[in-house]
Amino acid sequence: MRLNLKIEDLPMATSSELYQLSWIIEKLLADPRRIVQARSQMHLGQLVQFFNWPDGKLRAGQVVSMKDSRVNVLDLETKRHISLSYAGIVLEPAAETPAARDESLAPPPEVGRREDFRVGQRVSFTDADLQHRLGVIVRINQQTATVSCDGRNWRVSFPLLRHVVNA
Template sequence: MNPQGTDPKLIDALNRASSLELFQLSAIIERMLVDPRRILAVRTNMNLGQTVRFLDWRDGQMRHGKVVAMKDTQVTLHEEGTRREWKLPYAAVEPPDPVSPPATASARAAPPQSMPSRGDFRCGEKVSFDDRYLQPQVGVVVRINQRTATVDTGNGHSWRVPFHMLRQVFDI
């Protein structure tokens, strides 16, 4: 029972490994797959509505799906053929080509959004951003600097965040 595209020598080596060695290898691989740098490598060129290839873990086949949502550690894809939704880790998605434009006509027709700048934010305003570990942070702007805003998250931490990474938060 050899998964498609897997080197038979690798399968043989894994079959000879002890359960403890396989568990250690599994733990190492799991840590590597959730590394924010790897997630960013896939996420950087990915857009909502874009068609990407992903691995179906059940049979090892590559499938095509449209990006419908992107979270911190997983992406939601709508498979074109079966109309099925998949919630997958970014590691299961083939990194998109950096030069390919978004697949949908609506994404191409939309005017380019301008990057937020210094003038878009005020002291006391509630904002959110993703930290370097891709964890969402919410806080209040306490200072406007030349290129960054100082944001107090209320848990004893202050962050200096570039304006292009900030999003305004509206309480409803």
């Protein structure tokens, strides 16, 4: 069954159609490419706006911590900590230029797959502390690659790896 709904048709949609639509949206928001893209544009202490689910309004907040799929924000009005999906964050626009708008509309970056990488390749990735790392693949596992960098081995999932052209 295919949904053929327009935004103006949503109030007349059946509950089943709305449920299907919510499932599709949840899948799109959980896409690792979107999460990685959002995380790469954030840092601890950054001022952001976030969508407040209870009242449906944008509120000002500050990034307190970042996890795999959620970000913790301090609500500057109520001084409460709120755990949000990365999709609920609106980054403060520094200067709204046409180039910045075009960049925000760009599709998420491609996700690396196991077939895209080989032992001996130079790759980069961002670790859990959001530090950029550069290393060499020493082993290919089923779900991850073992990357040697700075005298330490890291197990990194393929979607988080990026090829290095010149280093």
